[in-house]
Structure formats: structure tokens, C-alpha cells
């Protein structure tokens with residue numbers, strides 16, 4: 081994502097192939113302007129004075145027993161954000177990117193929510209997380225195959241930057257990641273879902289639902305006061321109809337909070353129209369206020385969904401030992 085660099089080069093009257101040289105160098109692992117040896121030396125020096133080659137810089141890194149890598153990255157103004165690279169079979173890697181430095185939505189189970197609001201990241205800051213991860217994957221003979229917006233922040237509060245970053249990740253001149261391999265996860269920011277309906281790249285949409293009734297959901301996620309379950313599911317249905325892709329429903333299983341058979345039946349009754357796929361997620365303790373469901377309760381919940389005609393998947397937590405799993409990103413020391 082070299083939009084700033086593109087406009088600088090243009091304003092200096094440089095030929096358009098200079099930008100391609102910069103992009104190629106970034107894709108081949110250049111870390112600063114001195115590494116972009118295809119550019120004339122004086123041009124590199126002038127660029128170094130006005131713009132960084134990368135907008136985020138790795139600051140600390142931790143690797144989990146399961147191969148998951150978590151980075152703490154610094155923005156140019158010194159904010160710390162995190163992204164997480166998850167290892168899969170056959171050399172595939174999924175990157176979980178941050179879209180804001182902090183989050184204002186205050187979901188009760190989330191470490192990022194406990195940090196409070198931070199600023200929106202720019203398109204370059206978001207895309208640079210993916211370009212850096214793609215580089216690291218390549219060095220390990222692997223491939224960045226998927227990107228999920230499940231890191232710090234609510235991506236649909238920052239749609240202009242998120243959409244630009246997605247265009248760059250999806251473009252054959254960028255990272256060439258297919259639309260179906262990019263997922264935007266929202267807590268239920270309905271105006272942003274409506275913007276996604278009009279967005280030209282048909283990425284996957286995931287809704288963090290986490291409860292089957294409004295009272296429980298409001299207690300877990302204050303955003304539900306503004307857009308209750310029926311409103312947010314209606315917006316998701318419009319997205320499913322526009323793209324022909326099922327919307328993922330993310331459901332954290334919390335012991336005694338949302339994991340009864342009655343909860344499962346209530347959930348199923350709202351999602352039986354073929355437009356949704358339910359992912360059940362193991363909970364990773366962050367604040368101590370909630371506990372994950374026991375394997376027995378989780379299995380019973382899943383069976384109740386099955387009996388109602390839904391076929392949920394279980395999402396195992398990855399990187400829990402380094403606080404890199406869902407709900408755990410909060411600039412913990414890497």
C-alpha cells in the first residue's frame with residue numbers, strides 16, 4: 081500500500097514505473113529505503129526524508145508452541161498494535177490484522193475492549209501488517225493465504241481504510257489474496273455492514289454474535305443496545321444475498337452464560353434460513369470474569385444445533401499460550 085509514496089513520486093514528476101520498483105522491493109523483503117536498490121541513490125535519500133518505506137515496524141515478537149506468531153508493531157506516531165500469524169497445514173498461513181489501535185466498543189470478554197478507544201489505522205498501516213507477514217511466511221517457504229480482520233478494533237468503524245487495504249491485499253499487483261480468503265469480523269456495526277453490501281470485493285463477513293437473546297448479548301456487548309440481534313441479522317442477510325456467501329456467526333461458548341440447550345435452540349431458530357454458518361469458539365480467559373464452557377457443555381450445545389439442522393464448526397484457539405487468541409490482543413508483552 082504505497083498511496084502516500086505514489087502521490088509523492090507523482091508530485092516530483094517521477095515516471096510511473098518508480099512506484100512499481102518500490103512495490104517490488106517491499107515484496108522482496110526491503111526493510112528501509114537503502115534496500116530499494118533499483119531506485120537512484122539520490123531519490124532514495126529524498127524519499128527517506130519524507131516518508132517511511134513501511135508504516136508499521138516490528139517491535140517485539142513471540143512464537144507459540146503451535147507455531148502461531150504474534151507481533152507487536154509500532155506505528156509512525158508510536159502506537160502499539162498487534163497482528164497474529166497462524167500456521168496451518170501445507171504451508172498456508174492466516175494473518176489476523178488490527179484495524180484500530182484499541183477499541184471503543186467495550187465487549188466485556190475482550191482484552192482489546194478493556195484498553196478503550198484508540199485511533200483508526202490508515203489503509204497503509206493495515207495493509208503493511210499483511211505485507212510484512214507475507215514476507216515472513218515466504219521466508220519459511222509458506223504462503224499468506226488468508227487474512228481475517230479479527231485483531232484489535234472494530235473494522236467497520238473504519239471502512240474507508242479497511243476497504244482500501246482489502247483492495248491492495250486482493251489485487252494481483254498487491255498480495256493476490258482471493259476475496260473468499262479475506263474475512264471481516266464485526267461486533268455488529270450495522271452502517272458498516274450496509275457499506276459492505278455496496279463494496280465491490282465480495283469478502284467474507286463474520287458477525288460476533290455470542291448470544292441468542294438481546295438481554296444476554298447486551299450484557300456481553302454494549303453495541304447490542306444500539307443494534308439489537310434482529311437488526312444486525314437483517315443487515316447480514318442483505319450481505320449474504322448480495323454476495324451469495326454465507327455469513328459466519330462467531331459464538332464464544334461461555335460457561336453458564338450462553339451455552340445451554342435452550343440458548344442453542346434459540347440461536348438455531350434465528351439462523352435456519354441457509355444464509356449463516358455457525359463457528360463455535362473456545363473462550364480464552366482474559367479478565368477472569370468469564371470461563372469457557374466445559375467440553376461436555378460445548379458438545380451438548382453443538383448437538384442441539386445439529387438437531388435443529390445447523391452444522392456448526394468448532395474453532396480451536398491458536399496461540400493461547402502467548403495471548404494471541406481471540407479476545408486476547410491488548411499489547412501484552414510479546
Ligand code: SF4
Pocket residue numbers: 183184185186187190191192193194231232233234267288
Ligand atoms: S471484541 Fe472486537 S469490537 Fe468488541 S471490544 Fe474487542 S476488539 Fe472491540
